[in-house]
Amino acid sequence: MKALLIYPLAALAEIGGCFAFWAWLKLDRSPLWLAPGLVCLIAFAWLLTLVPSEAAGRAFAAYGGVYICASLVWMAMVEKTTPDRWDMIGAAVCLVGAGIILFGPRG
Template sequence: MKLALIYPLAALAEIGGCFAFWAWLKLDRSPVWLIPGVISLIAFAWLLTLVPAETAGRAFAAYGGVYIVASLAWMALVEKTTPDRWDLVGGAVCLIGAGVILLGPRA
């Protein structure tokens, strides 16, 4: 699976799984929300194992930038809250950092 697909799918799975717990605890939704939440978090963990990196730490660090940008997209699309310019600048900086970590030349 291509990296450009793995990280966004992992982010969607993680955010969706965490949101299920958020909905249960903060929005008084049914505990049934936890079932798809747990399944989603398992999918997230599995997807990260598909990242072609020699160390887990590097794969996870690079994923962090993608997660931040995906979280801002979730905020805009699901929670209907528009990211401000600082959210967007911060997300761009994180995404650039993720690229440097994952794609930088190694000795």
């Protein structure tokens, strides 16, 4: 499925873009971090338009579950903070919900 490739790429772009702003404002990094951050956020928005869905809201809602899981992966890999069992349970619930939204039968 096309969405199974697009959503993880969109999540990487969104998290990277948001982290650039976080680094600038919270970690006292250079404002130069904003340039790649903006490029990432533009890529994120463009990628979501590629999801095959007749409703933008449905595509965005399903993306939410993927974003939550990707955020925990980012936390583990980039921020070196291990997700706890509640993080993992919550992410699994969100991912199941995203799957229902995205792949549920429509009339």
